[in-house]
Amino acid sequence: MSYEYGKPIALVRAGLEGYKKLYGxxxxxxxxxxxxxxxxxxxxxxxHGDTTAFLPPDSAFLDFAKAVERNTEAYSAYRGSSTVRxxxxxxxxxxxxxxxxxVTEVIITPGTQGALYSALSSLVGPGTIVAFPATEYFMNERIVSYLGGESIRIPTSISKDGYIEIEESNLLAASSQGASVFVFSNPNNPTGGIYSRKMCEKLALWAKNSSIAVIADQLYCRLIFxxxxxxxxxxxxxxKDQTVTLLGPSKTESMSGFRVGLAVAPLKLINSMESVLxxxxxxxxxxAQHALIHWLDKDEEWLAERIELHQEIRDYLVSGLLKIPGVEVTIPAGSSYVFPDFSKVKSVNQNNYDDDFVLTKDLKLAGVLVSPGYQSGxxxxxxFRINFSxxxxxxxxxxxxxxxxxQN
Amino acid sequence: MSYEYGKPIALVRAGLEGYKKLYGxxxxxxxxxxxxxxxxxxxxxxxHGDTTAFLPPDSAFLDFAKAVERNTEAYSAYRGSSTVRxxxxxxxxxxxxxxxxxVTEVIITPGTQGALYSALSSLVGPGTIVAFPATEYFMNERIVSYLGGESIRIPTSISKDGYIEIEESNLLAASSQGASVFVFSNPNNPTGGIYSRKMCEKLALWAKNSSIAVIADQLYCRLIFxxxxxxxxxxxxxxKDQTVTLLGPSKTESMSGFRVGLAVAPLKLINSMESVLxxxxxxxxxxAQHALIHWLDKDEEWLAERIELHQEIRDYLVSGLLKIPGVEVTIPAGSSYVFPDFSKVKSVNQNNYDDDFVLTKDLKLAGVLVSPGYQSGxxxxxxFRINFSxxxxxxxxxxxxxxxxxQN
Incomplete structure (x- = not known):
């Protein structure tokens, strides 16, 4: 007998074969x-953001260096150093x-991705139905499929100034289909849209009445324009009792290379997440956990400047895209993402950009690497998605x- | 309705309920x-090892600092920076x-644990039967259960000078029970025993004839006495075509606080592992990947000294333990673990140390924190296991x- 590798079914599911119907x-x-x-x-x-364009704060590396020097926390509790927490x-x-x-409500994770994976693994098993807004971070659907769950996309609309709206009837349709988990990024990845207080209250009422656990991915919650x-x-x-909030310094603070993130959640979920981690x-x-020691610490001025610089780039980019005939795009209210709609655009060589796989390929050939739309569902x-940091x-x-x- | 958290079945399995039979x-x-x-x-x-007793090599932090300074690899390929690979x-x-x-046979992972998890996830699904030697790293069984697989323990013996032996009949029993994956640490965690060339050849022949994928956890393969x-x-x-080799600088090089490891495996498995990661x-x-840039680089002298220092501690520890009436222990041939047998030992307060849960608890009360035997199966x-680094x-x-x- 010679050895032949057979992929476990969970990994096959993570390949998202269902997209073959639409994309082949x-x-x-x-x-x-x-x-x-x-x-x-x-x-x-x-x-992704360019960390040479927007540098991490100096304190991140200095605090890392101090931890190496002291060298007492190479091994922390699984949920993270108590000093840092x-x-x-x-x-x-x-x-x-x-x-x-x-002690009981924080876990430090390998990037915010580590928090997302631990949170989904603590809530999703075979048959669990997970609802997302229509466009969401592509890893959600992949991980849910990997874990044996099913994804439902809830229709959304987005206003010109970047507020996302979900009709109550669409929420109720999701819960009546059996959704027990709701995952949403706020600001939204990939559109940069945000959810108003009124919209959040509508979501909360629905989550409460339908006993739905919520994962609120707030990775970008400090970059609001x-x-x-x-x-x-x-x-x-x-x-608070039914929400996992995902946070991290990889975006606004450009600390991506340290690969740290965290989640705030109720004790029972933190325990499960720690078991996964x-x-x-x-x-x-x-x-690297110690690179967080000064995170969120009296940085109002620094943050205001960072927001302003991103806002300038956003404005240039959005108005530049809108000058292209057929392009539609909403102004991001937060994050460093824009998600232009090129479905009515044709290329000089008459490629149809309704197919974002073709679109992304042509853009790469033209020297612009972007994230294809299919990765958001x-x-x-x-x-396609641009990170304009x-x-x-x-x-x-x-x-x-x-x-x-x-250009025509 | 109010929200009640229900743990997914995979996480319940990871709790290893089966141990209730023996330990309650x-x-x-x-x-x-x-x-x-x-x-x-x-x-x-x-x-675990004390990284203030045995320091990481200076190059690790210096190379990390250079990567921060240059700041071009905050985002690498998922399988790791091509520069580092x-x-x-x-x-x-x-x-x-x-x-x-x-390009195709290496993946850099968050610690060697990250490599183990990715490797097992690429090989194990519901119903997969995984064989281990009688005593093994506790996370193997936990992860296999989590993934829905089943664990079989293969009986082993170990010579006084630390060579592990497995009878061919016991290997064949495992394959005839349907084992398709074999995981073994060499040097063995927790005993510090190693597998001779002859024993490895016996394992290889069995793996080949029975089409068994092998995970060789060689985290400690440079600390051989x-x-x-x-x-x-x-x-x-x-x-080579059916083995995943797990490696890393967290033990011999004390680089635990950087949390990097790696695996060498055939392309198809690397692709799956990358998908998991x-x-x-x-x-x-x-x-942190860049902390590996000088790993394994002309460090023969440094390594010889590190081995010698560990050997001295090992000898003191083993002879100290053997002076206690009833204690049995084999001399570790590699690693920084010893795994003494206290099952025939009674405490001053007449506790029965056949129960390593009680034993570990008493040791903690006496100021010595060790890993309980049940964690090795x-x-x-x-x-109990001592890390003597x-x-x-x-x-x-x-x-x-x-x-x-x-003492009596």
């Missing part, structure tokens, strides 16, 4: 084909507007290249 | 009860004795405390 290929196949398109010699990568708890309390207990109000979901009446990677890197059809010049060049590709 | 409690329950025992005011923690491949080739391709030979399993004829945490921390009954004085004090606890 599974998500995994499309991802790997896009990866094989040779990169442009001067490629602009807009799939104690330092963060009062600031998390202030940020979220609810009391956060450092034009002075808009932001509503922390877990601070709404009754919601102990299996996937034991704990978040001990030294079926409703991402004809769209970049050098301003990169965004200018990218807009030029996109325009050249599709 | 599940592993999860025992772990959490032990955690609640108040710590001694001057506790010696022997559950390229630097490591020739050294891995030398270490393992097989050609290692940096008394000049013994060490056999790399993947270098045996035909084994992308869900659990996207990638290993970008900066049913066959760990009456044992410690300050020599800590080991001396620990031996005194253990002796006081059980």
């Amino acid at each position: 290929q599974s998500v995994l196949e499309m991802d790997s084909m896009l990866a094989k398109v040779p990169p442009h010699p001067n490629q602009i990568d807009l799939t 104690n330092a963060l708890a009062p600031r998390l309390t202030k940020l979220l507007g609810v009391e956060v207990d450092p 034009d002075g808009r109000d932001f509503t922390n979901f877990c601070a709404l009446p009754g919601m 102990s299996m996937t990677s034991l704990r978040t890197a001990g030294y 079926f409703n991402g059809r004809g769209h 970049q050098h301003f010049d990169s965004i200018k060049l990218a807009v030029d290249r996109i325009r050249t590709l599709v | 409690q599940s592993v999860l329950e025992m772990d959490s009860m032990l955690a609640k025992v108040p710590p001694h005011p001057n506790q010696i923690d022997l559950t 390229n630097a490591l491949a020739p050294r891995l080739t030398k270490l393992l004795g097989v050609e290692v391709d940096p 008394d000049g013994r030979d060490f056999t790399n399993f993947c270098a045996l004829p035909g084994m 992308s869900m659990t945490s996207l990638r290993t921390a970008g900066y 049913f066959n760990g009954r009456g044992h 410690q300050h020599f004085d800590s080991i001396k004090l620990a031996v005194d405390r253990i002796r006081t606890l059980v």
Whole structure:
């Protein structure tokens, strides 16, 4: 007998074969084909923020270095160093507007992705039905499928100024189909839309009445534009006990290279999440946890400047995209994402950009690397996502290249 | 309706309820009860190595700092930075004795635990039968249960000088029960025993004839005592194509606080492992990956000294334990673990140490924190594990405390 590798069924499910109906290929196949398109010699990568354009705060590395020097926390509790959790708890309390207990309600994770995976694994098993807004972070659906759950997409609309709206009837349709978990990013990945207080209250009432656990992915909750109000979901009446809030310094603070994130959740869920984390990677890197020691600490001025700089880039980018005939785009209310709709756009070589796989491939050939719409779900059809946390010049060049590709 | 949290079945399985038969409690329950025992005011923690006793090499932090300074690899490929994989491949080739391709055969993971979880998730699904040696790293069984697989323990014996032996008939019994995956740590966690070339060849023949995928956990493969030979399993004829080798700098090099590890495996498995990693945490921390840039690089002298220092501590510890009436222990051939058998020992207060839960609890009360035998499986009954990568004085004090606890 010779050895032949057979993939476990969970991993096959994670390939999202269902996308073959619409795209002719599974998500995994499309991802790997896009990866094989040779990169442009001067490629602009807009799939993630550029940490050389917006630097992490100096304290992150200095605190990391101190932890290496002291060298007493190479091994922390699985849920994270108590020193770090104690330092963060009062600031998390202030940020979220609810009391956060450092011992029982916080877990430090390998990136916010680590928090998402642990949270979903603590809530989803075979047959669990998980509801998302129409466009959401692509990993949600992949992980839910991997865990044997089913995904339902709830229709949404988004106003020109970036507020996401969900009809009550659509929420009730999801719960009557058996949804027991709701995951939403606020600000939304990929559109940059946010949920108003009124909308959050509507969601909370629904979650309460239907006993739905909520994962509120608030990774971008500090990068909110034009002075808009932001509503922390877990601070709404009754919601703290059934909400996992995902946070982290990888975006607004550009601390992506340290790979730390965290979740605030009720004790029972924290215990389950810790059990998952102990299996996937034991704990978040001990030294890197200390890079969080000054996170959220009296940085109002620093934050205001960072918001302003991102806002300028956003405005340039959105108006540049809107000049292209046929393009539709809403103004992001937060985050560093825009998610333009190119479904009515045709390329110079007459490719139909209703197919965002083709669109993303053409953009890569033209030197602009973006995230294809299918990664945000079926409703991402004809769209792509740009992360505009970049050098301003990169965004200018990218807009030029996109325009050249599709100009009639 | 109010919200009530229900744990997914996979997480319930990971609690290893089966241990209730022997111990009256599940592993999860025992772990959490032990955690609640108040710590001694001057506790010696022997559950893991002390990174202040054996420091990481300076290059680790310096290379990390350079990566932060350069700041171009906050986001690497999911399987890890190509710069780091390229630097490591020739050294891995030398270490393992097989050609290692940096593009298709290496994945960098969040600790070696991240490699283990990704490897098991790529091989185990509901109904998969996984075989282990009688005593093994406790996370194997937990993860296999979590993934819906079943664990079989293969009886082993161990010689006084630390060589592990498995009878062919016991291997064949495992394959005829349907085992399709074999996981073994070499050196063995928790005993420090190693597998001779002859024994490895026997395992390889069995794996080949029975089409069994092998996970060789070689985390400790550089800490081998008394000049013994060490056999790399993947270098045996035909084994490269069906073996995942787990490696990392967290033990011998004390780089635990950076939380990096890696696996060498055939392409198809690397692809699956990358898919798992992308869900659990996207990638290993970008900066921390660079702490590996000088790993395994011309460090023969440094390594020889580190082995010698550990050997001295080992010899003191083993002879100290053997002076206690009733204690049995084999000399570790590698690693920094010893796994003494206290099942025939009674405490001064007449507790029966056949029950390693009671034993571990008493040791914690006496100021010595160790890993209970049940964490290495049913066959760990009456044992506990010490990690002796410690300050020599800590080991001396620990031996005194253990002796006081059980002296007649």
